[in-house]
Amino acid sequence: xxxxxxxxxxxxxxxxxxxxxxxxxxxxxxxxxxxxxxxxxxxxxxxxxxxxxxxxxxxxxxxxxxxxxxxxxxxxxxxxxxxxxxxxxxxxxxxxxxxxxxxxxxxxxxxxxxxxxxxxxxxxxxxxxxxxxxxxxxxxxxxxxxxxxxxxxxxxxxxxxxxxxxxxxxxxxxxxxxxxxxxxxxxxxxxxxxxxxxxxxxxxxxxxxxxxxxxxxxxxxxxxxxxxxxxxxxxxxxxxxxxxxxxxxxxxxxxxxxxxxxxxxxxxxxxxxxxxxxxxxxxxxxxxxxxxxxxxxxxxxxxxxxxxxxxxxxxxxxxxxxxxxxxxxxxxxxxxxxxxxxxxxxxxxxxxxxxxxxxxxxxxxxxxxxxxxxxxxxxxxxxxxxxxxxxxxxxxxxxxxxxxxxxxxxxxxxxxxxxxxxxxxxxxxxxxxxxxxxxxxxxxxxxxxxxxxxxxxxxxxxxxxxxxxxxxxxxxxxxxxxxxxxxxxxxxxxxxxxxxxxxxxxxxxxxxxxxxx
Amino acid sequence: xxxxxxxxxxxxxxxxxxxxxxxxxxxxxxxxxxxxxxxxxxxxxxxxxxxxxxxxxxxxxxxxxxxxxxxxxxxxxxxxxxxxxxxxxxxxxxxxxxxxxxxxxxxxxxxxxxxxxxxxxxxxxxxxxxxxxxxxxxxxxxxxxxxxxxxxxxxxxx
Numbered sequence: 156x157x158x159x160x161x162x163x164x165x166x167x168x169x170x171x172x173x174x175x176x177x178x179x180x181x182x183x184x185x186x187x188x189x190x191x192x193x194x195x196x197x198x199x200x201x202x203x204x205x206x207x208x209x210x211x212x213x214x215x216x217x218x219x220x221x222x223x224x225x226x227x228x229x230x231x232x233x234x235x236x237x238x239x240x241x242x243x244x245x246x247x248x249x250x251x252x253x254x255x256x257x258x259x260x261x262x263x264x265x266x267x268x269x270x271x272x273x274x275x276x277x278x279x280x281x282x283x284x285x286x287x288x289x290x291x292x293x294x295x296x297x298x299x300x301x302x303x304x305x306x307x308x309x310x311x312x313x314x315x316x317x318x319x320x321x322x323x324x325x326x327x328x329x330x331x332x333x334x335x336x337x338x339x340x341x342x343x344x345x346x347x348x349x350x351x352x353x354x355x356x357x358x359x360x361x362x363x364x365x366x367x368x369x370x371x372x373x374x375x376x377x378x379x380x381x382x383x384x385x386x387x388x389x390x391x392x393x394x395x396x397x398x399x400x401x402x403x404x405x406x407x408x409x410x411x412x413x414x415x416x417x418x419x420x421x422x423x424x425x426x427x428x429x430x431x432x433x434x435x436x437x438x439x440x441x442x443x444x445x446x447x448x449x450x451x452x453x454x455x456x457x458x459x460x461x462x463x464x465x466x467x468x469x470x471x472x473x474x475x476x477x478x479x480x481x482x483x484x485x486x487x488x489x490x491x492x493x494x495x496x497x498x499x500x501x502x503x504x505x506x507x508x509x510x511x512x513x514x515x516x517x518x519x520x521x522x523x524x525x526x527x528x529x530x531x532x533x534x535x536x537x538x539x540x541x542x543x544x545x546x547x548x549x550x551x552x553x554x555x556x557x558x559x560x561x562x563x564x565x566x567x568x569x570x571x572x573x574x575x576x577x578x579x580x581x582x583x584x585x586x587x588x589x590x591x592x593x594x595x596x597x598x599x600x601x602x603x604x605x606x607x608x609x610x611x612x613x614x615x616x617x618x619x620x621x622x623x624x625x626x627x628x629x630x631x632x633x634x635x636x637x638x639x640x641x642x643x644x645x646x647x648x649x650x651x652x653x654x655x656x657x658x659x660x661x662x663x664x665x666x667x668x669x670x671x672x
Numbered sequence: 673x674x675x676x677x678x679x680x681x682x683x684x685x686x687x688x689x690x691x692x693x694x695x696x697x698x699x700x701x702x703x704x705x706x707x708x709x710x711x712x713x714x715x716x717x718x719x720x721x722x723x724x725x726x727x728x729x730x731x732x733x734x735x736x737x738x739x740x741x742x743x744x745x746x747x748x749x750x751x752x753x754x755x756x757x758x759x760x761x762x763x764x765x766x767x768x769x770x771x772x773x774x775x776x777x778x779x780x781x782x783x784x785x786x787x788x789x790x791x792x793x794x795x796x797x798x799x800x801x802x803x804x805x806x807x808x809x810x811x812x813x814x815x816x817x818x819x820x821x822x823x824x825x826x827x828x829x830x
Contacts, residue, residue, distance in 0.1 A: 223703050224693050224798070251689065258704065310714070335719065360706040368701045372694065376798050 160217070160262035162195070163283050165276065167350055168209065168268030172283050177262060182573065184661060187219030187262055189232045189245055189541030190587040195265050196234050196243065197590060197665050202598045206238035206342070207324055207349040209269035215315070215355065217253035217262050218544015222363050223570045224371055226545040231256065236598065237341040238349075239326040239473050240499055243594045245541065246339040248315065250332040253544055255313040258359025266350060275303065275316075275354040280361055288353040293319060295411035296331040303356050316354035317344040318413025323463035324348055325471035327418040327498070331410070340415035341499070342473075366572035374569075397424065401450045405457050412461035414471075419460060421494045422470045422477075423453050428488035434481050441465045474498060532559075535584040539563055542587065589660055674810045675750035678786070678793055680723040684803035687712050687721035691795035691804060698794040699784070707777060709786035710795050710804075723804060725795075726773040726786040728752050734765035734774060734785075749791050759783060 164173040177191065185191045192214045204210035213235040220226045231253025237244035256262070260281045273288040291299045296318040304310050313333060320328035321344030328344030329337040339346075347353075365371060397405070402420065409416040429435040430445045443452050443466075459467025469477055474495060478486050489495055533547070536559055540547045543563070560577040567573055575583070692708040700707050710725040728751045735743045735752060742758035743765055745751075761781055766774045774785045786793075788806070796804045 222693070224690065224697065251687075254689070258706075361704065362700070362707070363703040364701065365697060365703055368697045372698055372794060376690075376800060 160257060161260055161281075162191075162263040162265065163261055163278070164199070165264060165266045165283065165285070166268050167266065167270040167274070167285070167352070170270070170285050172285070174282070182219075184583065185587060186539070186542035186567075186575075186583055188216045188221070188230075188544045189218070189234070189538065190583060191263060191542075192216035192232055192234045192245070193243075193587050193590040193594075194662075194665075195263055197594065197662075199265050199267060200236065200594075202236065202594055204236070206236045206241065207345060209267075209350065211236050211346055211349070213266045213343070213346050213350070215248070215256070215264045215266070216544075217256040218540075218542060219262075220566060220570055221262075221544035222254035222257040223365055225566045225570055226254070226543065230541065230544050230546060232541055232544075233330065233339055233343055235343055235346045237343070238324070238345050239342040242598060243591050244339065244341045244343060245591070246341070246343055247541070248330075248332050248336075248338050250313075250336040252313045252315050252332050252355075252357060255357045255359050257363055258361050259357055260359065260361050264355070266347075266352065269349065270351040273351045273353050275352065275356060277307065278355065278357040278359075280359060291316075291353045292322060294353075295319065296413045297334060297411060299354055300331075300334060303354055307356060307358070309358055312356050312358045314354055314356045316413070317347050317352075318411060318461065320409075320412045320414035320461040320471070321345055321348035322353075323461065323471070325414050325460060325463065326473045326476070327415040327471075328461075329413055329415050331413055335410065337410065337413075337415065340418060344413050365570050367569045371569050397447060397453070398450075401447075401453060404450055404454055408454055408457050408461075412458070414461055415498075418473070418498045419457055421490055421498060422460065422474070423456060424490050425474065425477075425485075425488060426456060426466070426470060427453075429481065429485050432485070432488060434485045435466065439466045439469075534588065535581060536560075536563075538584040538587050539580055542583065543567065586660055586662065590662065590665075674808045676791075676806055676808055677728070677750070677812070678725060678788065678796070679805050679807055679812065680725070681803045681805070682720060682722040684801045685712065685721040685723055686801050686803075687714055687719065688800070690798040690800065691723060694794045694798040695786075698789060707775070707784070709773075709775075709784060711773075723795075724771055724773060726752065726769075727771055728786075728788070733768040733770065737764045737768045739764065749788060751788050752785070753787060754783065754785060756782065 160177060161174050162177055164175070166172070177187075181191055181194065185194050195214050196212060199214075200212040201210040213233065216232045216234065218226060218230060218232070221231065231248035232245050233248055234243065234245045236242070256264070256278060259278050261278060261283075264276070264278065264283070266276075270285070273292040274285050275288040275291065277284045277286050291302055294302060296316050299316045299318070300314045303314055303316070304312055315330050315332050317328060317330055321330070324345045326342040326345055327340055328342055328348065330339045330344045330347060331337050397420065405420055405423065406416045409419045424447070426435060427445050427447050430440065435445075440456075443455055445452055445456065447453075456467060456470075459465055460471045461467070463471055469480055474486065474489060486495070537547050539560070540563075543566070545563075545566070557577050560580045564575050564577060564580060567575055689705065689712055691710050692705040692712060693703045695708040695710050696702060696704045696706075699709060705711070710723055713722045713724055714720065715722065730745075732743070732745070732752050735745065739762065740758045740760055742755045742760070743752055744755065746753040759782065761776070761783060763776055763783060765785075766776050766783055769785075774783055776783050793804075793806050796806050
């Protein structure tokens with residue numbers, strides 16, 4: 156059955172793997188995918204830990220409808236505490252990995268601890284092996300994938316691997332799904348690297364029973380409007396001024412190194428600006444002549460970032476940690492204030508994607524500052540789609556909640572036989588959203604004590620001060636929009652929730668966990 | 673009626689795998705690419721994919737090798753069909769198929785191959801990029817002839 160998938164708990168400290176069934180009750184509370192992933196992160200994660208320590212937990216999820224005609228190669232999700240933002244990051248894994256996990260019998264893989272030496276996980280029909288990856292360490296993402304396929308002798312194997320950037324704990328290191336698809340731009344590659352995991356490889360040949368196959372085939376491709384390939388080729392570089400040739404060169408290098416292309420480009424441009432203004436000198440660059448026109452030196456610096464060498468080690472920590480070293484004043488030379496938000500936030504669509512950002516603000520508020528209600532609906536819709544592992548329906552603007560969630564409800568019924576009405580789905584989405592928010596609110600208290608004290612979950616004035624030199628009015632509007640959005644959702648700044656929200660959550664079992672942590 | 677064939681265009685295939693899942697659901701009621709009669713083969717490092725399925729060969733090795741004559745040409749639909757009443761699941765056909773387009777379901781103990789869904793292949797309905805088509809051989813030949821002719825005729829005349 157589509158519901159009979161397992162959870163694998165991988166303990167890297169002891170090299171032990173425990174496999175358990177997914178309780179039916181979890182389905183009714185969290186559906187699957189991102190929802191159950193959130194719950195697992197709460198159960199097994201250490202929220203106050205350093206994101207790059209062995210205590211951080213990473214959860215790889217396949218959605219409830221992954222591997223069906225509703226979402227053959229759509230979205231899995233990968234969840235962990237982000238080393239860049241310090242908050243929970245949920246990033247979409249586009250590509251076939253999640254569906255393969257379901258055919259291999261697993262919906263969730265929870266990875267804890269740290270292996271003493273480099274390893275990769277091989278997930279195959281009903282079991283998981285921890286295999287040696289000493290030979291893979293140091294290889295680029297593409298080389299590592301090729302080596303794994305050759306070792307396993309099956310080119311149908313789907314992989315998820317990190318490059319040198321992840322190994323060297325660059326805080327915007329990504330994980331690469333198969334060859335080209337990157338995920339986890341807020342440093343999930345570094346989280347895997349910190350655990351000495353080079354890759355996850357998956358090969359599944361099992362069956363997924365669907366409840367009403369004839370009806371699904373009758374409905375035909377109109378069943379969904381998901382085109383996974385569109386999402387793969389999403390790379391926008393609106394924040395940088397480099398030439399096309401330079402961007403292409405850096406992009407190739409970043410994909411091989413397994414780091415976020417957009418962030419790497421912004422960091423390089425910023426480094427050029429800081430050199431021009433004299434903040435960075437030759438001592439920092441070790442003789443490298445940084446110039447926007449000089450592709451060779453930019454490539455060398457990008458490589459240094461991925462390897463954690465000299466200035467690259469500092470730049471690999473992300474803009475706000477760089478500001479800790481060089482002061483907040485140079486932040487005015489960032490390509491734009493939007494580029495800063497783009498680095499620290501992630502959107503649901505695109506090759507490198509996720510949900511929550513530093514502010515806990517609406518995901519696409521840059522595009523829709525005047526429509527918090529619409530944004531809230533889109534967020535809830537994105538959450539349900541994350542639980543199901545399907546692409547968010549395109550163009551839900553102006554479409555009623557009942558239509559959007561009614562269609563989703565029918566997809567679930569046809570494929571799994573589970574019946575959820577619109578209200579139940581909305582409640583599940585809200586519950587999952589609240590879990591993520593609660594996680595972020597909880598880590599916030601510790602986070603403030605660390606050196607990134609300028610960050611604040613509710614976008615404080617101090618944060619504005621760091622960027623307001625380029626757009627005070629715009630940021631004020633965004634702040635107002637965020638306030639309206641918060642009111643709509645029942646969030647309260649600096650407190651967890653309105654009292655009435657607690658009743659909806661049905662997560663009493665986590666209070667004990669919360670108290671312990 | 674002219675013969676119709678399933679044509680796969682690798683230039684259009686995006687490797688989304690919808691055809692594999694639709695095929696397995698149609699044939700077995702389950703989503704299982706391992707049981708699909710059509711398979712997507714990725715190659716190179718350039719996101720290229722080629723859908724492979726039974727070519728319904730006229731001089732079919734599977735038909736020739738079958739000791740029980742369980743595989744035979746269905747001239748009405750221009751395909752090679754399996755008669756499960758005669759089949760003894762010796763898997764000689766699986767071993768001999770040059771395309772690897774015949775499979776064996778161990779749990780059911782029987783062979784399988786593309787039967788073109790009785791003349792209405794399910795896979796083509798789900799192929800969004802249009803990489804899979806089920807075409808009349810004569811019409812398809814004419815389409816190719818026209819395309820070649822366009823390339824051959826000097827630009828000025830056109």
